[in-house]
Amino acid sequence: MQHVILFDAMLHLDSPTEAARWCSAQRDRGSTIGFVPTMGALHSGHLSLVTRACNENTACCASIFINPLQFEDAEDYDAYPRDTESDLALLKSHGCDMVFMGSLHQFFPEISDINEIKTLSAGPHGSGLEGQFRPGHLDGVTTIVERLFRTVGAARVYFGEKDFQQTLVVSDLARDMGYPEVVVCPTVREDSGLALSSRNVLLSTDEKTRAQRIYPALLAARDAWSSGERDPGRLSAIMMECLSLDGLVVEYAEVRDPGHWISEPQATPLEHGQALIAVRIGSVRLIDNLRLDQ
Ligand code: AMP
Numbered sequence: 001m002q003h004v005i006l007f008d009a010m011l012h013l014d015s016p017t018e019a020a021r022w023c024s025a026q027r028d029r030g031s032t033i034g035f036v037p038t039m040g041a042l043h044s045g046h047l048s049l050v051t052r053a054c055n056e057n058t059a060c061c062a063s064i065f066i067n068p069l070q071f072e073d074a075e076d077y078d079a080y081p082r083d084t085e086s087d088l089a090l091l092k093s094h095g096c097d098m099v100f101m102g103s104l105h106q107f108f109p110e111i112s113d114i115n116e117i118k119t120l121s122a123g124p125h126g127s128g129l130e131g132q133f134r135p136g137h138l139d140g141v142t143t144i145v146e147r148l149f150r151t152v153g154a155a156r157v158y159f160g161e162k163d164f165q166q167t168l169v170v171s172d173l174a175r176d177m178g179y180p181e182v183v184v185c186p187t188v189r190e191d192s193g194l195a196l197s198s199r200n201v202l203l204s205t206d207e208k209t210r211a212q213r214i215y216p217a218l219l220a221a222r223d224a225w226s227s228g229e230r231d232p233g234r235l236s237a238i239m240m241e242c243l244s245l246d247g248l249v250v251e252y253a254e255v256r257d258p259g260h261w262i263s264e265p266q267a268t269p270l271e272h273g274q275a276l277i278a279v280r281i282g283s284v285r286l287i288d289n290l291r292l293d294q
Contacts, residue, residue, distance in 0.1 A: 069140030
């Protein structure tokens with residue numbers, strides 16, 4: 001599909017009402033909108049989503065919003081990397097037509113205290129793993145993503161497979177809302193295999209070396225799967241062994257059947273497998289995952 005640059009300069013809007021108006025005008029003139037929600041501190045992983053949204057739609061919109069509802073811990077929220085100037089330049093140079101940077105208050109003008117906001121439930125895919133280790137996180141994601149979907153009215157939204165459980169949750173939300181189409185994009189990695197993440201800049205050199213053990217652990221699970229291993233407990237143990245390292249705390253290292261999500265680790269042999277890992281290295285939490293049966 002031909003991507004049309006609608007403005008010489010990328011439009012930057014802060015108000016959901018104005019953003020909704022711009023999006024509605026695009027739809028009225030027959031444009032399809034591809035939308036990329038982000039929390040900023042953009043890297044090549046985010047930009048791969050923007051490029052794809054530009055290529056597959058006639059207008060591309062991104063949002064930069066560090067959503068307080070998805071942080072359980074105020075310190076983590078405060079420490080989250082921010083670089084708006086660089087983000088805007090990158091979005092513009094990658095063909096984004098409009099960037100939307102609303103605040104929580106603009107999304108919920110009727111509410112003065114964040115604790116009064118009634119969050120939506122992330123649904124069945126919100127339980128277990130991220131749901132267990134970051135209680136409320138995926139509910140917070142769902143609450144904001146629902147507002148963003150309604151504001152933008154996109155034909156397609158682009159999410160990274162790196163946040164695998166999030167892709168399941170937002171796909172449920174989009175199905176319940178009746179739109180948009182959710183496009184899940186592959187994880188972009190450094191040469192070392194480490195998945196790009198905005199949080200990587202918070203790692204010291206030593207911590208980054210430890211983080212580079214995550215991908216080999218996922219590959220070890222995939223090798224075992226290729227050799228016929230289907231026992232979730234043994235696959236988990238293989239990953240745990242690769243991750244056994246001072247200064248690296250494993251929250252989970254599990255293989256799950258993505259088509260049969262349950263809140264507890266599966267006890268019976270798997271038919272399909274997605275290996276998922278979450279670790280803490282110092283104050284930084286990282287997640288990654290890999291499909292084993294493709
Ligand atoms: P975030 O800003 O971390 O909320 O991420 C915004 C979007 O970019 C989400 O859909 C993420 O899954 C996606 N994303 C983050 N890191 C990567 C990566 N390394 N490769 C591809 N997509 C990514």
